Amino acid sequence: MADKQLMAYAVGEQMNLMALLKNVSVRVAKNGKQYLDLTFEDQSGEITGKFWDASTADIERYQAGRVVRLAGKRENYQGSPQVKIGSLRLANADEPHDPSDFVVHAPMKASEMEDELNQVVFEITNQVWNRIVRFLIAKHRDAFFTYPAAKRNHHAFQGGLAYHTLSILRLAHSVVKQYPTLDAPLLYAGAILHDLGKVIELSGPVSTQYTVEGNLLGHISIVDGEIVSACNELKFDLNNENVVLLRHMILAHHGLLEYGSPVRPRLLEAEVLHQLDELDASIMMMTNAIEHTAPGEFGERLFAMDGRSFYRPNEPQIGEQDNQE
Template sequence: MAKKLFDYQLDEAVDGFFLLKDSEVRIAKNGKKFLAINFQDTSGEISGKFWDASDQDVEHFQPGKVVHLKGKRENYQGNPQIKIQQMRLTQPGEPQDVQQFVEHAPMNTAAMEEELNQFVFEITEPNWNRIVRHLLAHFHDAFFSYPAAKKNHHAFAGGLAFHTLSILRLAKSVADEYPHVNRPLLYAGAILHDMGKTIEMSGPVSTTYTLAGNLVGHIVLIDEQIVKACQQLKIDDQAESVLILRHMILAHHGLMEYGSPVRPHVMEAEILHELDELDASIQMMQTSINHAEPGSFTERIFAMDGRNFYRPTHDDTKGELPSE
C-alpha cells in the first residue's frame, strides 16, 4: 500500500504520487526562480521548494497537477518539509485523479445537510428563516463542498459545512446552558457567518482566493448577499431583525484589525465570535496533534501565534476527528 505524506518519518526517503495544492513562483537570493510548493494527499499537506525552476517547470508544475515525487522528509523551523530530489508529472497508467488526493470532511454531504436542516427548523423568526433558507439554496453545492479556508482550519473539501455544523452544535450547548440567549439568532448567524467563502475562494481543489475574495472578503460578500436576498424576498433590509442578523456576520471576526468592520455589540454576536474562534483553534490543534508522535511537539501553527503543542506520552490515540 502506497505511503501517504505523513506516513514518512524524519529523514526518510519519500517516493510517491502527490497533488500540487499550491505552486508559487518566487525569486531566490541568487536571482533564480524557484517554486514554493505545498504537496497534498488525504493525510494533509507538506511544503517543499523546487530550486532553479525553468520556465518549462513553471508551466508544467501548476496547482491541481498530480506529480511523482522523490525526496526526503525534513523539518525546517519546526515544520515538516520535503527536500525535493526529483519531480515529474504523472504519466498514462499512473494516478491522475485529483479527488483521490483531496482530504474530505469526516461526514458526507447528505449527513451534514440533514443535521443542518434540523437547526434551520429552529430559526423561528420569519425574516431570519427565509433569508437563511434562500441563501442555503442559492449557495448549496459550493457550501457543502468548499473548504472553510485555503490553509489553517478546516482546509479540506466539505470543511465549510463541517465547520458551520460544529459551531451550531456548540451554539446549541450554549443556548441550553443559558436560556436567555436568542437561539434562532445564534443559529442563523452561525449558518451564514462564513457562507461568503463560497465567493471568496475558488473551490475545494488547489484552493485560491478569487478577485472578489482578495479585494472585498467573505464578510462583506455575504452581507451583500443578505441585502440582495431581502430585495428578492420583499423584506425590509432596514428592519431591526435584518440589521441584527447582518451585525452577526459583520462582527464575527471580533476585531476590526481581523477583518470585521464593527466589533460585536449584540450578545449573540460576541458568542458567535467566541465559538468561531474555539472551533477553528481546536481543529488546527487537533490536525497538528494527529501528525505528532506521543512525547513530541507538533509543528508550529502560524495562525496561533506560531505556537506548537505537546502531545503527552499517555495519549496513545491519534485523536482523530469523528467519522460519519
C-alpha cells in the same frame, strides 16, 4: 504495493509517492533565480517543499491542481514539516492522476451534513432570519456542502465549510442550553451564514485559491452583500431591525477590526458567535497538528495560533495505568 501517504513518513525518511500540487507560487531567490514554493497534498494531509532553479518549462509544467510523482526526504524547517525535493515529474497516464483522489474530505457525507443543517433551520423561528437563511443556502447549496472553510489552517478540506458550520451549531446548542436567555434563532442564523461568503471567496475544494472577489472583498463583505440581495428578492426592508441584527452577526464575527471585521460585536449573540468560531477553528488546527506529532514531541508551529507549537503527551502503555495504582 501502494505508496505510503505524505504524513506517514518520519523525519529523515526518504519519500517516494504520488501527490497533488495543492498550491504553487513562483518566487525569486537571493541569487536572482526563480524557484517554486510548493504545497503537496494527499488524504493524509499536506507538506511544503521548494523546487529550486525553476525553468520557464518547470513553471509551466507544475501548476496547482496537477498530480505529480514526488521523491525526496522528509525534514522539519522552523518547526514545520517540509520535503527536500530530490526529483519531481508529472503523473503518467497509468498512474493515479485524478486530483479529487488526493483531496482530504470531511468526516461526514454531504447528504448527512445537509440533513443535520436542515433540522437546525427549523429551530430558526424568526421568519425573517429563517427565510434569508433558506434562500441563501438554496442559492449556494452545491458549493456550501463541498467547499473548504479555508485555503489552509482550519477545515481546509472538501466539505470543510459545512462541517465547520455544523460544529459551531453543535456548540451553540450547548451554550443556549447553559444560557437560555440567548436569542437562539439569531445565534443559529448567524452561525449558518457567517462563512457562506467563502463559496465566492474561494475557488473550490481542489487546489483552493482565493478568487479576485475573495482577495478584493473578503468573505465577510461578500456574505453581507448576499444578505442584502436576499432581502431585496424577499421584499424585506433593510431598515427592519431583524435584518440589521443578522447583518451585525456576520460583520462582527471576526471579533476585532485588525482581523477583518468592520465592526466589533455589540450584541451578546454576536460575541458568542465570535467565541465559538474561534474555539472551533483553534481546536481543529491544534488537533490536526497533534495527530501528526509523535508522542513526547512538540508539533509544528501554527501561524494562526501565534506561532505556538503544541505538545502531544506520551501515551501510556497497556497496563501501565494499572501498575501506577
